[in-house]
Amino acid sequence: MEKIVVTGGTKLKGEVTIGGAKNSATAILPATILMSGKCTLENVPNISDIKIICNILESLGAKIDWIEQNKLTIDTSNISSSNAPLDKTSKFRASYYLVGALLGKYHSAEVGLPGGCNLGARPIDQHIKGFEALGATVEVEQGKISAKAKKLVGNSIYLDVVSVGATINLMLASVLAEGTTIIDNPAKEPHIVDVANFLNSVGADIRGAGTDSIKINGVKELKKEGTYSIVPDQIEAGTFMLSAVASKGDITIKNCITKHLESLTAKIVEMGANVEDIDGETIRVWCNSRPNKLNIKTLPHPGFPTDLQPQMGVVLSTANGTSIINESIWESRFQYTAELNKMGAKITAQGKTAVFEGVKKLYGSPVYSTDLRAGAALIIAAIAAEGTTEIYNLEYIDRGYENIEEKFRKLGANIKRVKE
Ligand code: EPZ
DSSP: OEEEEEEOOOOOEEEEEOOBOHHHHHHHHHHGGGTOSEEEEESOOOSHHHHHHHHHHHHTTOEEEEEETTEEEEEOTTOOOOEEOHHHHTTOGGGGHHHHHHHHHHSEEEEEOOOOOOSSOOOOHHHHHHHHHTTOEEEEETTEEEEEOSOOBOOEEEOSSOOHHHHHHHHHHHTTSBSEEEEESOOOOHHHHHHHHHHHHTTOOEEOTTSSEEEEEOOSOOOSEEEEEOOBOHHHHHHHHHHHHHTTOEEEEESOOGGGGHHHHHHHHHTTOEEEESSSSEEEEEOOSOOBOOEEEEOSTTSBOGGGHHHHHHHHHTSBSEEEEEEOSOSSOOHHHHHHHHTTOEEEEETTEEEEEOOSOOBOOEEEOOSHHHHHHHHHHHHHSBSEEEEEOHHHHHHHOSSHHHHHHHTTOEEEEEEO
């Protein structure tokens, strides 16, 4: 087993370059099934979730070659099965995109139910409602989702809940359907727009991604080849922005899209730290005083992202005053607060609300990552804390962050990964 050991008290300083978005790449890779051709993808994050989806796609018959650290080609022209193995798909959340892609392409899909971080119930009723609206029959039994359709016909679908997964999955299922599909009340995250941009770059006809309504005009087939670069990861960029505030440092974040970070930027300024948008793709964050308390409510984009909630919680743990976070998306995303309390924080989490009584500083302690973003938050806390912290359950962190300790080390952190 590995652990990350951090000796804290560092003010992070310097530059960091952001990688491709996990939540876009985990959808675009399955989406290449719709092409039945060869695609080159650039700025692909080299993380365990991506390795898992590549492994599943290869088991379906895809041919994948990593030609550089963050660049691969995928050839889906010889996919010979529409059954994705449960033992692999149950390892992570985004495996449900295989349903939309396989159903959209082959009118048949059998995919093991997704796993993923433990954030509470992870329902897929909106995905199923959408597939059925397109003419599919869907069954969920024995740990797998089976979807079949004689043909897929465009329809109007209103999502009861704003869902990233359902929005993307229904785009995938309707791209080759007959006629037009309208998705109302869709999610608008940057990765939704990125998936639509990718599909359009290989011949799909999707309009309105990122707005309150997405229109997909079904096409006969997609191109047999394409090249696409994954959008920079909004959440990785936000993670480093918050690490600058938590450590009272000064970090310039490169290769990001500052427009995607407006809700975070506003909150960082509100708490008394400093942000400078250099050129729309580079942002500088610095903080040399104790941040003021804040109230946060996580919301679908363009609201404050739930995936930055734990990282913001670290900053609020030592802010001046008492702060409140209302987690409106997930029912169980405050598990990290118990770990921060081991480090001297004074947080009371109850259901979807947590109260942070700001303390002067945090102290090193052995802590356990409970999910992907909680793990990143604990690293930030350890860097800012006094003393030494050991962080366990690194598999969560490795799902979504590439070389995270290397990136923090380059910013001055005293951090290393060691084998237990
Ligand atoms: C995606 O999860 C992300 N994961 C999550 O990021 C992120 O937290 C989430 O979107 C919200 O932004 C990936 O993209 C792989 P949802 P997803 O469907 O698609 C409810 C990370 O840290 N819901 O938008 O599973 C659901 O219970 C991960 O990178 C239904 O009720 O999230 C939740 O309350 C963690 N029925 C809300 O909607 C459904 O059919 C949002 O879920 C689907 C969802």
